[in-house]
Amino acid sequence: GQQVMQIPQYQHVQEGEDFTTYCNSSTTLSNIQWYKQRPGGHPVFLIQLVKSGEVKKQKRLTFQFGEAKKNSSLHITATQTTDVGTYFCAGKIYGGSQGNLIFGKGTKLSVKP
């Protein structure tokens, strides 16, 4: 079936180091959304990418959508302890309903102070 693969599954970094998580789909996506889930919390929407090759920035976070609209990445510059959590990408398949977001398994980020 349709899948959204996300790597790595875990990432441990020293505070101040950079972090990147990658998301790949087996099929073309109409859009991709990114969510952050703090430990014990619920997923919180970060951003949505719609256009091929789109790049968006939120302070230290940079989001990219691939030219073929099959992959995406989230890069955090100079991580802080507040960045701890699990980052999920969620891809919407072309022709699918909004609820038909396929979530990746997430990348769990831990930051050592």
Place this chain on the structure above:
Amino acid sequence: EAGVAQSPRYKIIEKRQSVAFWCNPISGHATLYWYQQILGQGPKLLIQFQNNGVVDDSQLPKDRFSAERLKGVDSTLKIQPAKLEDSAVYLCASSSTGQWNNSPLHFGNGTRLTVT
């Protein structure tokens, strides 16, 4: 604005028992979703409502799971009978526009279900 409200926060039941979860979406949000999140995985859609109609329930195990949103506002999700593999967090989410739009999902805090 008030967020998505869910109750209970935690529930422990024995296998073969029944359980129900409640969700009240953000006011004015027409679309409501129930997701299942097993530990270490991403949320998986169980059912999507548009107002009081079902849009997508293709991944709902209908032999044991049921959900309703009778008045197009709050919703309940029921499991009867529960199995051990149903242990998970059940997340309710809502969004402000219809099924074909790209508005983000707003999640509730979830109900953590443990089946023993």
